[in-house]
Amino acid sequence: MVPVLGRYAGLLAAGLLALVVLGPLAVFVPLMSALALGALAAVAAGLAQARTTALKARCEKLSGEVDLLSRRLLKAETAVVPPRPEAGDPALRAEVQELTVELGLLSGIVRDLTTVVSTQDTEIASLKARPEPRPEPPPAALPPAEQERIPAPPEAEPDTAIPASPPRVAQPAPQPVAGTRTPEAPPVPRPIPPRPAPRAAAPWSATPLTATPLTATPRADHEAEIVRAFEADALEIHLQPTVSLPQRKVTAYEALARLRVDGQLTEPEAFLPVLERYGRTTELDRRMLQRAAIVVRHLARRGSETMLTYGLSPLSLFEPGLLRELARTVADDPALAGLAIALPQASWQGLDGGQRGLLLSLRGRIGFSLDRADDLRFDVAQLAGLGVGQVKVPAELLLRPGPERRRLSDIAIEDLAPALARAGIRLIATGVADEADVPDLIDLDIPYAQGAAFAAPRPVRAEVLAAPPPEPPPAPAEPEPERRPFRSVLRRAV
Structure with a gap:
């Protein structure tokens, strides 16, 4: 309470003085009291205007100081924080984009390899789970006269089911295990998304006992x-x-x-x-x-x-x-x-x-x-x-x-x-x-x-x-040599 009264003590004293002076004047001399009140109001308005001007000047000064501080702060942040790649050199942006594309492609290749390896592991596990067939007894020896009557096996013809140019993804065909029967038809390859599966195996194979070529299946021919x-x-x-x-x-x-x-x-x-x-x-x-x-x-x-x-x-x-x-x-x-x-x-x-x-x-x-x-x-x-x-x-x-x-x-x-x-x-x-x-x-x-x-x-x-391809745009015409008078040539020579 005391600081408030001390801050406004002058105003309170002026108000009490005006009340004591203007009160009796208003009763006995109304015209003088009105003139005194108007003069007091004019003085108060002048003081308020002066205070307002002073406050406005201080606000403008503070605003200028804040602006200066903000500029210094922005300059400091710009000097400390490095520029982003988007605001840098175009060559740097191109390199970053190229690296992003390459990383994406590598991730796709790794994902495809993971799918292929998992599929192969599943197939190998299924093959190991199958019971091994019993080996067949060797054929009984025939007399030499009977062996001469048996014609020699024909030579294997080249495979026609495999195209002239090999596919991009190819794996060697599995070798036959000794003592197993030769399948009548090659297994039909299944596509492994999103990469193409290996091509089909050869349509014929031979066991260690006999070399009997097998004909290609209709599906392989198709x-x-x-x-x-x-x-x-x-x-x-x-x-x-x-x-x-x-x-x-x-x-x-x-x-x-x-x-x-x-x-x-x-x-x-x-x-x-x-x-x-x-x-x-x-x-x-x-x-x-x-x-x-x-x-x-x-x-x-x-x-x-x-x-x-x-x-x-x-x-x-x-x-x-x-x-x-x-x-x-x-x-x-x-x-x-x-x-x-x-x-x-x-x-x-x-x-x-x-x-x-x-x-x-x-x-x-x-x-x-x-x-x-x-x-x-x-x-x-x-x-x-x-x-x-x-x-x-x-x-x-x-x-x-x-x-x-x-x-x-x-x-x-x-x-x-x-x-x-x-x-x-x-x-x-x-x-x-x-x-x-x-x-x-x-x-x-x-x-x-x-x-x-x-x-x-x-x-x-x-x-x-059969329409011809679009013609390339014509090359820009070379500028013709400038013709100069003979006098200018002589001047340069001199």
């Missing part, structure tokens, strides 16, 4: 025919349109691979597993992308804005050379902006750091698509961040989900297309084979559809594929 047809470049590209609903206007095409084996077209379901076992999927994608690029250039020359989509094999994600070649090709030819590559939903969900970096280098140059969806619980924000522009869902999953209700989205199916459209993603119903399903798709507000009900895949004309 696989050999598929590989020979692929090596002979009997690959064809077919296009199937994607239409808008309900107008049925063609808005895009899908490039489908067909292999002509012995004069007959083969679907991908028949030859793709064989090419995966023999390590030819990357070469298949490389050839199909070359043909798709020719078709995209043809559409661009015609002024068409339709997009061409090709479904990339998941195994090609583990070959960084393919995506880098595609990035260089797209960078050199802006007309390929109408090309889009499609990947299954499982591949989009299992991308590692290296694969994500390779795909992000293609973002903005070509389009991305999610294909073969089996789960409608999409992460729309993640897909939009990866640059996915369209999602293809089977019509059966949209119309007749069946017992797999757990794979449906939390929102209604008729609201799925608008939710994707808000992120710039188109929803396409694929595999529409029945005309009766079209009205149901329209009722679900599905904007686009694809299937045999609209148009079957058709081959690309030969004259389109």
Whole structure:
């Protein structure tokens, strides 16, 4: 209480004095009291104005000091904290990105090796668990006359089930154990995702007792025919349109691979597993992308804005050379902006750091698509961040989900297309084979559809594929030598 009274003692004294003086004046001389009160108010206002000016000057001085301190602090933090790689040299950023891609690829290779080793350990354990067969007694010795009648075994013919060029991943065939029977047919190799499995063993083997060649199985012959047809470049590209609903206007095409084996077209379901076992999927994608690029250039020359989509094999994600070649090709030819590559939903969900970096280098140059969806619980924000522009869902999953209700989205199916459209993603119903399903798709507000009900895949004309490659841009013309008068030459000589 005392400090407060001491701080305001002057004001209290002035107030008491004014009350004592102005009180009687207000009773006896009202005019003088009013003038005195006005003068007192003017003095108080002047004092308040002076105090306000002083406080304002102090605040400005304090603000300047705080500003100076903040600048010094920012300068000190900048000198202590090193700059981030994003704000450094572009060469450093490129090296960091390259190291990130290499680390991602190494992690994928280690994961594949782990899968292969675990599979081999399981197979070895199953083989050890089998009981060993009893050795057969040696054949009884025949007299020399009978041995002369027995013809000599024919020489083994070369294997025709193995292609001319060996696959990339190959392992030596296991040697037969003494005392065991020769199998009648070689074991059918199983693909080990995501790397191709070793190629099939030789279709014949010999035991230590007799050398009896075995004929190749029909399946091995069929696989050999598929590989020979692929090596002979009997690959064809077919296009199937994607239409808008309900107008049925063609808005895009899908490039489908067909292999002509012995004069007959083969679907991908028949030859793709064989090419995966023999390590030819990357070469298949490389050839199909070359043909798709020719078709995209043809559409661009015609002024068409339709997009061409090709479904990339998941195994090609583990070959960084393919995506880098595609990035260089797209960078050199802006007309390929109408090309889009499609990947299954499982591949989009299992991308590692290296694969994500390779795909992000293609973002903005070509389009991305999610294909073969089996789960409608999409992460729309993640897909939009990866640059996915369209999602293809089977019509059966949209119309007749069946017992797999757990794979449906939390929102209604008729609201799925608008939710994707808000992120710039188109929803396409694929595999529409029945005309009766079209009205149901329209009722679900599905904007686009694809299937045999609209148009079957058709081959690309030969004259389109035989079009010459785009001409390189002309080299800049060299500047002509400057012509100068003879007098200037003489002056320089002097």
